[in-house]
Amino acid sequence: MADLLLLGQEETRKTIDKANIYCPFCRQHQICKEKELGLYVSFFFVPIKRAAVFTKYFKCQTCRKRFPAYGPDWENLEQRVAMEFLMLTCMVRVRMANGAFRKEPEGVAVGQQFLIFAHTVVGEADVVERAIYMKKVTGADKGLEEDLIPMVIEKLSIEQREHILRSMAAVTLSEGKVNDREARVFEEAGRIFGLEEKIVAKYVKKKKKKR
Numbered sequence: 001m002a003d004l005l006l007l008g009q010e011e012t013r014k015t016i017d018k019a020n021i022y023c024p025f026c027r028q029h030q031i032c033k034e035k036e037l038g039l040y041v042s043f044f045f046v047p048i049k050r051a052a053v054f055t056k057y058f059k060c061q062t063c064r065k066r067f068p069a070y071g072p073d074w075e076n077l078e079q080r081v082a083m084e085f086l087m088l089t090c091m092v093r094v095r096m097a098n099g100a101f102r103k104e105p106e107g108v109a110v111g112q113q114f115l116i117f118a119h120t121v122v123g124e125a126d127v128v129e130r131a132i133y134m135k136k137v138t139g140a141d142k143g144l145e146e147d148l149i150p151m152v153i154e155k156l157s158i159e160q161r162e163h164i165l166r167s168m169a170a171v172t173l174s175e176g177k178v179n180d181r182e183a184r185v186f187e188e189a190g191r192i193f194g195l196e197e198k199i200v201a202k203y204v205k206k207k208k209k210k211r
């Protein structure tokens with residue numbers, strides 16, 4: 001029994017490789033670390049055996065920024081792919097604002113709206129992986145700033161960027177209205193997208209607080 005108490009599970013990040021990869025922030029090939037975030041069986045809090053891999057990502061050794069390994073071909077990025085990448089990122093971020101992102105059902109809900117707005121099918125497992133990456137890797141501190149890669153945004157027109165706000169509104173908790181936490185995601189996305197405040201305000205119709 002005593003042995004069992006010493007065994008536990010630890011969430012661990014490991015560098016699994018180092019390679020010359022195209023960094024979408026530097027817009028050129030750089031030495032990047034390939035990293036893996038997973039769950040390890042631990043003994044005395046020391047990870048000893050991998051139990052699951054949550055997500056893989058790269059960390060550029062020049063600009064220190066991180067980007068997901070599931071990302072598109074950054075170097076030859078098509079506009080349609082850029083749109084899909086940013087839209088899904090923003091939809092998941094606004095959904096996550098409520099701490100409501102709970103595995104498959106959320107993945108299905110976001111996937112259904114993604115189909116309507118992007119006309120592309122996305123599997124719930126892909127949605128969940130995106131959420132895990134943003135929750136555990138880029139996290140709340142850097143948040144959207146690191147997830148919304150400038151090179152990707154530049155592929156889109158102002159109208160397309162506003163369309164992303166529209167898609168975000170479709171996955172907020174109460175239709176047509178956003179709460180304070182969701183509003184912050186809209187405002188941050190709007191600022192990073194370079195959209196005028198009055199455009200962003202259209203989507204941030206705050207709920208009146210009940211007293």
Ligand SMILES: [Zn+2]
Pocket residue numbers: 023024025026027030060061062063064065
């Ligand atoms: Zn870089």
